[in-house]
Amino acid sequence: MHHWISSPQALSETLARWAGQPLVALDTEFIRERTYYPQLALVQLAIPGEIILVDPLVPGMPEALRPLLQDPAVTKLMHSASEDLQALQRGCQALPAPLFDTQVAAAMCGLGAGLGYQKLVEQVTGVQLAKGETRSDWLRRPLSDSQREYAADDVRHLHAVHAFLDRELAERGRHAWLRADTERALRNAAQEGDDPYPHLGVRSAQALDVDGQVRLCRMLRWREAEARRADKPKSWILDNELAVALARRPPADFREFGAVLDRHPKAPRKSRGELWETLSAPITDADRAIPLASGDSLDKQRIKALQQAVAAVAEAQGLPEGLLCARRHLEALLEGRGWPEALEGWRRELLEPRLAPILSGG
Structure with a gap:
């Protein structure tokens, strides 16, 4: 059974009754198809034997939720929390800390990377x-009965899953690993910072020369700011294919630029003047100092050696390779950009002894 909570008073009364519960299961439903920011549409909460579905669209409900989210004495159990964190930060101006992410915990226990709920x-x-x-x-x-039942199921079993994973983490001595990863996820959600080098996430950027990558980086930074301002999906502002095409062969003038955009149905209309200024601004030596997407030009033998070293460490620890280290992080190391923040802590402790000799050329 589950209960629908449609008033802040009812929520506050329920949470008062839950006082002393050390663990609360938490999930959200949100909509993001037509916006940049996720629209928080439902919050599911559960303790053993009781599930509530909270309507965050009711005025005052986000404020009533905030004390639970911020209560340091209550660990919030979630599965694959990253997008839910964004929805809660946007909808409630609060994040669920401390956090136990069952997907991350499952990977640390050797059950597989990215395991679905x-x-x-x-x-x-x-x-x-x-x-x-x-x-x-x-x-x-x-909401329909089937929607409510589906939503309730998303928190119904989190306590049982947590109990199993908590024991497994304890046996492996990996509770500190999970705390480090969830605390970093919470920090990232709180900062909502823009990626300073968004071109590095576009695989086709590797085919561009230095100036082309500078232009692409500029346009993607502009796109991020514009998407936030308009609260629209980034692809609605400027899709990657058009951005790469403009970066590769920038039009000679605004008239030619407009003609290129007119041939693309998803091209920006009202903001094309701003995009043109971003694209056509002179490129300086400082601009060219950005990190470059250069996967194909990297030493493939050393990349392979790094990947093999990661695989060996992952196998020895019973971890998925993807949880331990992504290829883009190895590329950053090989390019001399230092240890990525995502690898600091327990990952670096495991990897540095194996990777350092390869990186130094030994």
Whole structure:
């Protein structure tokens, strides 16, 4: 059974009754198809034996949720929390700390990287969950019975999953690893900082020369700022394909630029003047000092050697390679950009002894 909470007073009364509970399961439903920021549409909370569905669209409800989210005495149990954190930060101006992310914990326990909630629940409890409302409209009211049941299932088994993973982490001595990763996830969600080098995430940027990558980086930075300002998806502002094409062969003047944009149905209209200024501004030596996407020009033998070293460490620790280190982090190391923040802490302690000789050429 679950209860629908439609007033801040009812929520406050329920949370007062839950006082002293050390663990609360938490999930959200949100909509993001037409906006940059996720629109918080539902918050699910559970303690053993009780599930509530909270309507965050009701005035005053985000404020009533905030004390629980910020209570340091209550660990919030979530699965694959990164996008939920963004939705809660945007919708409630608060983040659920401390946090126990069952997806991250499962990976640290050797159950697999990126394990979905349904698969994890089945693996731990034997229960098979329905998937019917995955793409549902969570902003509509009232929600259907099937929507509510699906939403309740998302927190119904988190306590059982946590109990299993907590024991597994204790046996492996990896609770500190999980705390480090979840604390970093919370910091990242709180900062909401723009990526200073967004071109590095575009694979086709590797085919551009230095000036082309500078132009692409500029346009993607502009796109990020414009998407935030307009609260629209980034692809609605400027898609990657058009951005790379403009960076590779910048038009000679604004007239030619307009003609190129007119041939692309998804090209910006009202803001094309700003985009042209961003694209056509003179490139300086300081601009050319940005890190470059240069995967194909890197020493492939050394990349392979680094990947093999990561694989050996992962196997020895019983970890998925993807949890330990991504290829882009190895590329950053090989390019001399130092240890990425994502590898600091326990990952660096495991990897540096194996990677340092390869990086130094030994």
